[in-house]
Amino acid sequence: MENLIRVAIIEDDPRIRQLMQLIVDGSPGFYCHQVFEDCESAIPALEKNSPHLLLLDVDLPKMSGIEGISLIKKVAPNMNIVMLTVHEDDETVFDALCAGAVGYLIKGLPPDQLLLYLKEAHAGGSPMSSVIARKVVRHFHGGQNNPLSPRETEVLQLLCLGENYKTIAEKLFVSSNTIKAHIKKIYSKLHVNSRAEAVAKAIQKRIVR
Amino acid sequence: MENLIRVAIIEDDPRIRQLMQLIVDGSPGFYCHQVFEDCESAIPALEKNSPHLLLLDVDLPKMSGIEGISLIKKVAPNMNIVMLTVHEDDETVFDALCAGAVGYLIKGLPPDQLLLYLKEAHAGGSPMSSVIARKVVRHFHGGQNNPLSPRETEVLQLLCLGENYKTIAEKLFVSSNTIKAHIKKIYSKLHVNSRAEAVAKAIQKRIVR
DNA sequence: AAAAAAACTACCCATATGGGGAATTGACGG
């Protein structure tokens, strides 16, 4: 009883909910601890007695699964949340991951596959299909297309650290007028007209770390 | 011959290289197109005749696999690059993904598992172990710990869009003095003293999207 | 060798910014 992985499920469709519960409960090593049909009722219960793993439906009637994650994380920060979805091609993956989910799985996986994924999630992994993974990976791509010269990139990096004309000039052993010129060029190339915008673009376009 | 997935391999260890080649060539649906022992010699060849998939060793003697990705992407932008590593726990995952790799696999996978992953990569997926995936997912986490009040967060978001006191004030229907006061508070809470730093922290700590 | 791009320097000027201090209002919790 002590070594079992305690699992909770939040799923509005009664058929799927009961099916999941059966799969989890009927598997060695797992124990279906709690079952809910919405986040509202789940949150107080999860606060009292939190399981190791939570299977959370993305599409819920009242509060969506995504909104639920943030609230659930507040009451049970150490629980691993695995999202369940019908559409492999939805764009909520990022919101879910940002909110604190660790995995993102499709409903209707073969039971043995599902259980394998749940073991991985409990062991510190992030189970997701490779199609989902590619969505995530794409967010890291696209850092090459930077229109800036090497020197400008260097200046922009220091800009992102909050340095001003003078301190950047000192670090690069040039006049602060030069830095100003570089920054003007950076602004025109990035189509911005303030530090804040430049820094935002630099980080989002991954021109800097 | 036309429907085969053309694969190239860059791997310095002759044993592993030949083993990989054997696995790929001996599998229906795959065709080992080119084999190299370093990026330097691979790049000119990949430019001429690029395969669908490239298996790229992370640890190469001269130019590292990570450095290689950027250069290879320049000559063959549409090729899917899958990294191969011995250590599942290295931190180069992010560099590799940022540089343009689509997958990250461990050396020594069972051949059938490897081939399954390669099919996924070719089909637009991002194969990686769930341990690697968790590393990636962790980069999306941690957006909750924001010490700012709701209003301050709102102001910070507009700050990241490059707005100034006046325009923010107009959008929020308050005086620009108020915005200034909010921004002062934001700076003290985030321990910064300029817009640039505030924006950088906001994005990196995921206080804003 | 010529042209183009990158790097560097300088000066003027209007305005935005950051730091300091001070005060009022409303809401929430002990």
Add this chain to the structure above:
DNA sequence: CCGTCAATTCCCCATATGGGTAGTTTTTTT
């Protein structure tokens, strides 16, 4: 009922910033 905090408004002031214009020198590309 009182303290705290968020939200709001206002003032002053030194300095940083962004825009414009105008150069020279070096490096790279053609």
